[in-house]
Amino acid sequence: MNELFPIILDVSSYILILVLVALGLMIVFGMMGVINMAHGELFMIGAYVMVALQDVGLPFWAGILLAPVIVGFLGLLIEAALIRHIYLRPLDTILATWGLSIALKQLVVLTFGPESQSVTLPVDGSLEIGAFSYPLYRLILMASSVLLIGATFWLFTRTDFGLMARAVIARPATAATLGIDTRRMYRWSFVIGTALAGLAGALVAPIISVDPQMGLGYLVPGFLSILVGGAGPLAGVLVGGAVVGGVNNLLAVWISPVAAMITVYVIAILIIRLKPEGIMGGRRAK
């Protein structure tokens, strides 16, 4: 039990981070049909905000507040300069955001260098109950992720904004006729999606090594989670993230990281192929 418990916690914290990343992707994909290949880089930039603030000497918690603001603002710029012009060409958004991801990655290499950086843990202690002990920060990380995921769900299911957003997803033309400014909804959904990525990157920065290539390692599992879970309902992300993240981490512990990665990708591809609407059903993407 004492051996199993940390593993379960590790797996859960990975799943929660994956869900955070995937949730941002999903909002953008579900809402606008835009595949944002630069999402992993926005996640990475969130982590680099922490690196930069640490260099300046600002406290960790200031970074947690600033990272989503900075990355969200970057999202606003990206939406206004790039995405807005290619809404109607979904396949081209893959390519254009791919070019953007290459450029962002290289920009970070030029600013911070290609080597990996580390962010020191804001809280050092661990929680100890009997013989069992677990790093405190990881528990804080998990709690914050749960709160964030909950807040996002609340935003999209319980508020006026969420109602309008879901109207735009379901019937864009009808929603526009009823006076909803769809372009504005697209813009703010994109900003929320990117801010989530930035915050996820900032939160996870102390427990991973931060390097310019880290985005891809979350982007592809993030997409697979969405497609496995189903691109329709928000809850699909939870299921997809749990399948992709859970299988990956458990197999990495039991067999090897390589076997885990290959198995997860193959399983995900099979599920997507055999059930394109995802485990949770929902409409099929265009």
Added chain:
Amino acid sequence: MRNNLVALLIFAALAASPLVIGSYWTGQLTAYLVYGLLAISLSLVWGYGGILCFGQAMFFGIGGYIMAVLTKGMILPDLTSSYIGLLAAMAGAALFALALGYFLFAGRGISGAYLAIITLAITLVLERLMNNWYALGGYNGLLNVPPIKLTFFGASFELWDRLPTFYAVLGVVTVVYFGTSLLLKSAYGLKLTASRTHPDRLSSLGYSVLSIRLSVFALSAAIAGLAGAIFVTLDGFASPTLIGFTLSTEVLIWVAIGGKEMLLAAFLGAILTRTAESWLSEIFGNYWILILGLTFMVSVVLLPKGLLATPLEWLTKGKGKRSG
């Protein structure tokens, strides 16, 4: 007709270029021609077939590894003929594409964005697999792949020196280019266009969309496999990078910048981007990749047909006419 004339002029210029550019650049250009071949294969499947493949390098890598394994005599020590290696590389890549294509396209099938994500994931899996497949060299790859050995009527000749290698590769590229162009002008090309733009109408006319998709996927894979097989003999080694993610996305960028709906533009896109890269990366250093990424982004948004295809189309078709 004018289309072929422009292409002929370009290939003639390529054939004459070793006179001007010297030995080092001839060697470089040989490699770029092979990349151009890969770009042709992607243009065929993506621009004409409408299948956005984010993992075109997997076929390149499969061809490369098959060539390396066979000509090094790792399976059959007596059978190391380059011809058999090249044929097996093409056949192997095509068979893999058929199997993968059947899995992806049969029945309800996968298309569009889902296809891009899945092919990307498959490439990542294959790259990881090759990195850990120790019988095939693992991370280090296979070294000492022999150069291509041409034998005809008992005489044999190794493609070792730069100039003969260049012309042999140029010959292959020319044959593939004009062969593919002819094929695209035939009834098959018409069906291919229809399978991209109006698959439902095509199937209601009694054609099998699946078999058209499978055939173009396999043909494109065979060309990519051929390119990979030639490539490993140039440098003498096959490594997991051939099969992987980086090359897959690079070829996508060349083809998008050049123009995916025009074989010639895609081919030149690869050659010119590589040439620009080796010149400009010296001048701009690390900024080059930044410039490349931004150029790619801007060309997708502003010139979805491609940076090169727009002027080339004007040259080949004249004003006012559209390509079919």
